[in-house]
Amino acid sequence: MTQNLIHLFDYNIAREDTSSLKYDGRLATFGTNDVMPMWVADMDFAIPEAISKALQTRANHPVFGYSIAPESLYEALMDWLLVKHHWQVKREWILLTPGVVPSLNLVVAALTAENAGVVVQPPVYFPFFTAVTNQNRRLIENPLVLKDDGLGKLQYEMDFEHLDSCAKDAGLLMLCSPHNPVGRVWSQGELQQLLAISKKHDLIVLADEIHADLVYANAQHHSLSNLALASEKLMSDESHRIITAVSPSKTFNIPGLGLSALIVPNQVHRLAIQSYLNTMGVSVTNPLNLVAFEAAYREGGDWLNALMAYLQNTCDEAIAFIHEHLPIINVIRPQGTYLLWLDCRKLKLNDASLNRFFIQEAKLGLSPGAMFGRGGEGFMRMNIGTTKANVMAALTRLQCALAQH
Numbered sequence: 001m002t003q004n005l006i007h008l009f010d011y012n013i014a015r016e017d018t019s020s021l022k023y024d025g026r027l028a029t030f031g032t033n034d035v036m037p038m039w040v041a042d043m044d045f046a047i048p049e050a051i052s053k054a055l056q057t058r059a060n061h062p063v064f065g066y067s068i069a070p071e072s073l074y075e076a077l078m079d080w081l082l083v084k085h086h087w088q089v090k091r092e093w094i095l096l097t098p099g100v101v102p103s104l105n106l107v108v109a110a111l112t113a114e115n116a117g118v119v120v121q122p123p124v125y126f127p128f129f130t131a132v133t134n135q136n137r138r139l140i141e142n143p144l145v146l147k148d149d150g151l152g153k154l155q156y157e158m159d160f161e162h163l164d165s166c167a168k169d170a171g172l173l174m175l176c177s178p179h180n181p182v183g184r185v186w187s188q189g190e191l192q193q194l195l196a197i198s199k200k201h202d203l204i205v206l207a208d209e210i211h212a213d214l215v216y217a218n219a220q221h222h223s224l225s226n227l228a229l230a231s232e233k234l235m236s237d238e239s240h241r242i243i244t245a246v247s248p249s250k251t252f253n254i255p256g257l258g259l260s261a262l263i264v265p266n267q268v269h270r271l272a273i274q275s276y277l278n279t280m281g282v283s284v285t286n287p288l289n290l291v292a293f294e295a296a297y298r299e300g301g302d303w304l305n306a307l308m309a310y311l312q313n314t315c316d317e318a319i320a321f322i323h324e325h326l327p328i329i330n331v332i333r334p335q336g337t338y339l340l341w342l343d344c345r346k347l348k349l350n351d352a353s354l355n356r357f358f359i360q361e362a363k364l365g366l367s368p369g370a371m372f373g374r375g376g377e378g379f380m381r382m383n384i385g386t387t388k389a390n391v392m393a394a395l396t397r398l399q400c401a402l403a404q405h
């Protein structure tokens with residue numbers, strides 16, 4: 001089945017004039033439309049047929065009133081988490097939310113006090129910072145460390161000693177797992193260490209696991225909440241202090257439909273989050289995002305397997321090309337996500353010049369590493385969720401630009 005589906009990802013789909021941020025937002029973001037868009041994290045691929053059909057069927061009904069999530073949607077999510085991640089989630093733990101970024105803000109606002117310390121691990125997806133600063137909480141940075149194994153393999157790791165010292169002064173830790181932009185899929189050992197520190201300091205941990213399904217063959221995602229349950233079998237729901245954000249949006253390329261979930265075993269936390277959400281009066285579900293969400297988790301598995309096989313191949317070829325033709329750039333091989341983190345520090349350009357080089361000389365629209373905070377300076381993030389031909393064409397543009405630079 002996987003083999004039959006892989007070829008689907010080789011089709012170029014014109015996305016201009018579809019109100020696409022990635023395509024139609026180029027002028028506003030890069031000052032020109034003349035860049036290949038490899039920035040905001042959505043993919044250029046057609047979604048699984050089952051989701052399209054579910055959307056079409058619902059769209060054929062002429063009334064689009066207020067909606068309510070059916071029990072079958074919760075079951076689809078619980079089945080997915082059990083089969084894919086061996087994580088048994090109880091129905092009452094699930095809160096539907098209007099996206100993962102709103103969820104980050106919501107959890108910070110609902111579960112921490114004004115001026116509380118919140119730990120983040122830069123370089124990291126930039127809304128992690130604003131979720132803290134937007135609510136007048138204190139940002140505490142526990143930077144990741146880029147380690148060289150001596151054989152030229154670079155890998156990011158957490159600095160646990162530093163985390164232990166930061167955690168004393170914090171109420172919440174925001175974990176990105178797998179990690180955007182560095183592509184790490186945290187090992188069970190690393191997550192256990194993080195759990196031990198969070199327990200020691202009585203931290204709440206918010207694990208953003210939006211990229212959990214986008215993991216390559218050499219790595220395995222472990223849900224932090226599940227590990228916490230397994231390591232302390234007697235832990236009651238009430239003592240559980242891990243909250244997880246999940247969503248089908250990255251996995252199945254439906255981020256524009258905006259429906260996600262928080263898994264909150266602790267009832268006190270759950271009520272606080274729900275009550276905060278209620279005060280905002282936000283309508284989380286709508287007739288279209290509901291059917292897409294359920295169809296994705298129920299029927300998207302084969303498509304996802306094919307997607308990962310396709311992305312693995314693209315990633316391997318892109319990295320091989322960079323090693324051979326762009327030796328001045330060090331690429332960090334991702335264990336998960338469709339994002340390549342490019343270390344461009346040997347170009348010796350400051351961040352404004354590096355960004356200008358990519359836009360004006362290479363004609364590529366990437367995300368500047370500096371956006372992801374400390375440790376991102378001198379890096380660029382390339383979204384490879386497009387045809388392999390596009391990725392290779394982009395790298396060829398980069399090769400030409402570097403030759404002329």
Ligand SMILES: Cc1ncc(COP(=O)(O)O)c(C=O)c1O
Nearest residue numbers: 041099100101102125180210255
């Ligand atoms: C780690 C992470 N969290 C959240 C999001 C966005 O989530 P949403 O579109 O559901 O707000 C992204 C998108 O790139 C992401 O990488």
